[in-house]
Amino acid sequence: DAEITQSPRHKITETGRQVTLACHQTWNHNNMFWYRQDLGHGLRLIHYSYGVHDTNKGEVSDGYSVSRSNTEDLPLTLESAASSQTSVYFCASKDGGIGELFFGEGSRLTVL
Amino acid sequence: KNEVEQSPQNLTAQEGEFITINCSYSVGISALHWLQQHPGGGIVSLFMLSSGKKKHGRLIATINIQEKHSSLHITASHPRDSAVYICAVVSYNTDKLIFGTGTRLQVFP
Numbered sequence: 001d002a003e004i005t006q007s008p009r010h011k012i013t014e015t016g017r018q019v020t021l022a023c024h025q026t027w028n029h030n031n032m033f034w035y036r037q038d039l040g041h042g043l044r045l046i047h048y049s050y051g052v053h054d055t056n057k058g059e060v061s062d063g064y065s066v067s068r069s070n071t072e073d074l075p076l077t078l079e080s081a082a083s084s085q086t087s088v089y090f091c092a093s094k095d096g097g098i099g100e101l102f103f104g105e106g107s108r109l110t111v112l
Numbered sequence: 113k114n115e116v117e118q119s120p121q122n123l124t125a126q127e128g129e130f131i132t133i134n135c136s137y138s139v140g141i142s143a144l145h146w147l148q149q150h151p152g153g154g155i156v157s158l159f160m161l162s163s164g165k166k167k168h169g170r171l172i173a174t175i176n177i178q179e180k181h182s183s184l185h186i187t188a189s190h191p192r193d194s195a196v197y198i199c200a201v202v203s204y205n206t207d208k209l210i211f212g213t214g215t216r217l218q219v220f221p
Contacts, residue, residue: 031207043198043211050207090155096207098143098162101200103155 002026006091006104014112019078021107023091029102031094032074034058034066036087037106043090049074081111115139118199118212125219131186133215135199138180142207146173146184147198149214155198159184189219 004025013019023032034046045058047066055066063085065077078085091104116137125131135144146159159166159173161182166173170189175182186193199212 033209042213043209045208048208092155092209094202097202098160100160101145101157101209103147103157105154 002028004091004093004102004104006089006107008107009105010108012110012112013081015081015083017081019081019109021076021078021089021091021109023074023076023093023104024072025091025093025102026072027093027095027100027102028071029093029095029099030071031096031099032068033092033094034064034074034076035090035092036060036085037090038087046076046089047074078109081109083111085109086111114213115210116199116201116212118215120215121213123215123217125189125217127190127219127221129189129219131189131193131217131219133184133197133199133217135182135184135212136180137182137199137201137210139201139210140204141201142204143202144175144182145200145202145209146182147200148195149198150195153195158197186217189217191219191221194218 007022030051033048035043044060049055049068089107094101119134143162145157149155161175170187172185196214198214200209
């Protein structure tokens, strides 16, 4: 069965360290998104991609980067983790337009 | 003003009650999703609508494209329905999701 998976599910790191959260989907979707979810803010878009080698900034992209070298993966990198980046991160993929939407299970990141 | 408005923000119900959550939006859309998130859990798309009505078990979702409004109904609510329900529209122009603020539902036995 096709799926979307995130790893790690839980991560504790220190301020200043580089962290990469993986997102892998087997739906063959072109569109992939990274969100963070915080109390009082709901889901906020960090970065998104419409296809291989395409990446775009979302509303809260500072301190984050993504790359899209293939259809299946959109890793999210925190170049120098900050305590303000403590959050739950969700990856999502969808087909264009009226296509189905799937979320990963979420990655809980704590920056100490 | 948010592009996607949900009401109510919080909702409590007794088991067995009929529940309605509303969503209004102000942008052109290609689809609307109703999402469910249990406490500490992942996010699941319950319905994707581009017109009309869909039913899955005790859940019914409707959309009126002309009025830019959608509703999610839960018949015979159960404590396991307790979750946050989020309305998300797919922007016709950008294909990005725009989220409502969510409705926190608690169903008591």
